[in-house]
Amino acid sequence: MKLRYLEERMFKILIGISVSLVTVPLLIIIGTVLLKGGKVLVDNPGVLITPPGSRYLITGEGGFLHAVLGSLYLVIPATLIASLMGFGIALFLQSDYTSQRISGSIRTCLDVLWGTPSIVYGVFVLTILIFINQRGCLLAGISALTLLELPIITRYADEAIRAVPKELKDACYSIGTTRYEASKVVGRYALPGIIAGVLIGMGRGIGDAASVIFTSGVSSVMPGGLFDSVTAMPILIFQQASSCYPTVRGHAYAAAFTLILIVGILNFLSRFLVRKLSKYVPGGK
């Protein structure tokens, strides 16, 4: 009889240990990045907005504006394209457009693509680049990121649209709207979920290095046109984190700080927008 309670107490202790083991890494990560990256940024805040010098990888002369801009040039178009495509596909997966069987298999396909390691996308786009004999460039990087973000954004949009009450759609159709017109109403209702998905996809895209390291051509000069090579902050972190030159390493820490900050802002923005946009949903403000 006593054993039951002993077991319960023991597992409660184990559960407590587990929860603290989950929270400790986050604190360590944020602490390390804040300390190391914050120090570099406080000492020399100019690195964020200075273009790299000519011998950047050795002396760390200048700053890493090329990577900051490169990340934005890569992620913003990729997220825009993926959101537009994702919204279309998500609408098509609903019962107004396709049968359950087809949408089910496409959802499976999307889930599998979601779980596919980003390096596979990188190698895939690289293989295409080899076929057409082209070097890595901004456009290829954008395509790889679009592929990476598309399944995430689509599945979030799909779930959000699926949760729209059937009555809302029925009301639209009963006053004689087409499916296209009804989707405007449905889209508004699902907007909080869709936006959350877009921002999660964007966060994944901006932090991903494996898909762009092969495709964007990695350079240490400022980004140019669509067919010039660019670099992104995650690539910079990967390449410079174990550099033997302290300044160059310092830039990696500062870039990590910037990345964490961006991801944090995206997270906050998502919460804020979801609350704001729920005005189209009953019960929302």
Add this chain to the structure above:
Amino acid sequence: MKRFQLRLLKEGISSKAMFLLTILIFSSFVAIFVTLSLKSSLVVSEYSLKELLFSSNWDPERYSFGFFPAIVGTGYVTLISMLFAVPIAILSAIYISEYASAQKSVFLSSFIDILAGIPSVVFGLCALLVIVPFVGVYLGPALGIETTGMCVFTASIVLAVMVLPIIISLSVEALKSLPIELRDASLSLGATKWETIKGVLLKGASPGIFSAILLGLGRAFGETMAVAMVIGGKNQIPRSIFSAGQTLPSLIVSSFGEMMSIPIEQSALIFIALLLFLIVTFFNLIARYINTRLKKRWHL
């Protein structure tokens, strides 16, 4: 009248466009498989599969491509990280869904969302700054082992932290989706809370938890950057978990420089990507199959 036709035109165009987009995503799945197979056919036709998978000699300059060290390394890293992550994740999921108050549960869930959103290179960087010195300077000597800290063990720890949020959030979802009547029925028979969890809830949620573990496994298996940063990048069969090694994805990254020059090496690395794609697809399909069975079982 004209306005009416415009509406129908819009409807027609939009539905065709959506159809095309959907075809596109389906074909991208096929395209990945086909392009990767086409490019990797070179290495598969020159060497036998057995040679590629079980030879431990990786020396692109002498044209020998044995993936065995990387395969063993991947196996070690995935296995050890799951050994750490799974029990911790399941116990935390139990806390969040069963023990924690609503407020704490929301707080912890958002905490886990943040952890899930941290880029993998940042995990790698922090591991370089914290875990590598810890293992190299304290843990290694304390166990009487010579190690630089850049080793299979460090990579496993990083991976364990990275897959925690996936397994936790999916397991919480599985536990929370169980009907409340199950808990009431068990408690009314006189079971303690832990007995209810152990005997009823964990069994009921087991398909969901199992699929969460498989998804985490897929993630750990394919994770590239964080592992490449801390595993040491030596193409050898690791002698102990404290020696440097290589995993399949990190092999692709670390050989990237040479990749463009030798066609057969290119092909070998693309073959690895194909392997990764197929294996992870397999994991995900099983996870999904189990999940749908769970939903049928509880009539969700």
